[in-house]
Amino acid sequence: MSINRRDWLRQSSLAALTLGFSLPSMGNEEGITRNFGMDSGLINLGSNENPYGMSPKARAALIDMLSEHNRYQFNVKAFDDYPSKIGAYYGVGGNNIIITAGSGDALAQLARHYNKGSLVTATPTFATLPNTAKRLGTKVIEIPLTAEKTHDLPAMLRAIDSNTQTVYICNPANPSSTILSPAALKDFCMEASKKATVIIDEAYIDFLNPPDNVSMIGLAANNRNIIVVRTFSKIHGMAGMRIGFLVTHPDTMNALDRTYFGNTQMSVSNLTLAAALASLKDEEHRQMCKDKNAAARSYTIGALQNLGYKPINSYTNFVFFPLGNYAGNFSDDMLKKKVLIRSNTYPDGKWGRVSVGTMEEMKQFIGLMKA
Template identity: 35%
Template sequence: MMMRTTNKSINRRDWLKATALFTGGLTMLPPVLQGLQAAPPAEAAVTTLEPPVSALGHSGLTATSLTGFSAETASPLTGLHADAAIEPRIPGILKARLFANENPFGPSAVAKKAMMDSMDNGYQYPFMLLKDLEAKICAYEGLDAKMLMTSAGSSPLLLGTAITLLSNGGNVVSADPTYDDLPTRCEKIKATWIKVPLKADYTHDLDAMEKAINKDTKLVYICNPNNPTGTIVDVAKLKDFCERVSKKVPVFVDEAYIDYLPDPAATTLIESVKKGQNLIIARTFSKVYGLAGLRIGYVIAQPAMIDLLGHYSAAGGYALSLPAITAALASYNDKPYIDDVKKKMEASKSFLYETLKKEGYTYIPSHTNFVMFPLKMEGQRFVEEMGKRGVGLRNWKLNNEDWCRISIGRLDEMQAFAAAFKELS
């Protein structure tokens, strides 16, 4: 169990600093939001902890334990992406960092140069530069500026959505397992999470999800491609689903990993938003663009929804740093760079598939930069043993079985995984 300090209070200034979410005072928030109070920091480094549900998922997808992980930044309200909410402390040299779904090939050379060049203007608030980035996104997607909101990664926007739509109760419907950041936050404000099991092929069961919607449903959440399974929803069925369902309740489509698909434009639901449907589409620069450490993302929705989300979401020039905006502006829609990242990622993924096959393992074919495969040993022990060999991984419980979700790294990292894996398989 995570160690906690005995002091259960937290002052307003520290709370705001921890969440980086609200621009107003606590007196402006509904009483139900007290359930979202950030946990006090851990006393010290611990060797075994119970990770926060927002970091690891729960119910159908729960990490039993992650021995050797730090409790730093583990508060459910930090706003960090779930994959970044914990950091492994592995004895010796970490040869392969394969637990956070990051882009190990890093930002583009153009983005890195732009960040360096921006330092001379570090004393300035980046209002004007952010307008340039937003204008660039809107021009490419054919959007009205009132349909876009940027923030420090997509997580603050997920939290803002939870507070905006479910602070007065109700329920959110999602697949299970899926990326649980938003529905978990809904539970923190006393809303209910209705979990609909994935189909046998680990894809969303849209029919069952639609049937699960009731009079108290305030939001439907779909992660496509799905985390942690790496599967995608049939595009035609998803568009039909959203057209019907969005007439009754908002649908949040999290497209964090969509840029890894061969043709993202054929899968995105942005066109549905432009047609007037009540959808919220989330995008991030944390994945293909390699800017996870800089924190920048955005949502696309109807102007009225953007206005509502703005009440509880840190957005605009106060939420984003100058280097983050500069890097995003320089690399946005940089096709040669994106194609190169995807080519390298596919090479590493192919190597992983072959490694698993040679050792007699199966896996879920993935459309993303991570892969799920079932283990033949207890999950916690597998993570510990791989950690001793310098390979950082994540273990999960899926359908009451032990699984591993491995992020796709550089080829040398995948080779390090293969060498360690062969010793245990």
């Protein structure tokens, strides 16, 4: 039994290494412990998931699609020209869209495609792209966030040189939950894309209100050097369904298709493709998720402030806050109390990141913080 277990552990460690992450940190969010399995009673505020789940319309579409589970995607009538159907919601064509099994997959494949020269990115940021690049031997130039925890765009521009192949911006930013003004980001994209390919990760953009909720998708569709990455894991509540997409100029799309992206749409199941299309049509469900998130987020920020913490003003479905002189390992200690959150140590100290769950879950989290 113990030998089997050791072999199993060794094999899964090897598998993890092949996949490019180490077991303690699991790669996506370097240095932050990710835990396997969900204990009974565990409140999961660790991965910025949507606690309300996917749209009822998406569920219905998924169930309908079960009748075609035996077919490949390309033999399902409803999926004729699938990218165009997704593109229609964003005012771009099917020849601007590549479907992927989640946006993390898109980010990792982008690191593989752009595997020369250097990548300019912020630190801390969502780590899939920078970590994959590092493992492939791409030089990664990390520009610290400003004191306000936003991307330092002038410093990032200065860091781009003739060796730079890509620039990665996560807007809204993870883990810091801040945003860039649409005008500043647009100017940056125009300037930086003269010298390198700019990758904008808009995983959390659907949580924004006007005038902040301006996507760079329109720019990307017309510029060979701008790529926008999107996911159905957040506002659409479909993290476990695994679907995302990227938007870019048709020429760039063809180049990506020739390397690592040729088969990505085939990696997404019929059920997921059907649910994603239906979810796009359910504006009401998205609004409900957004409103509930805003209420629970505002409660959480206010309650943390009342306890003397100084959380960053969040534009997302998570809250980032300094832990001051907290002596222990915050996320480990919270886990002992059955709340899964993230914490990490940066050059300016220890920080916690708590996902915004339901109001009930946030009240339990705050109760624990008080204790």
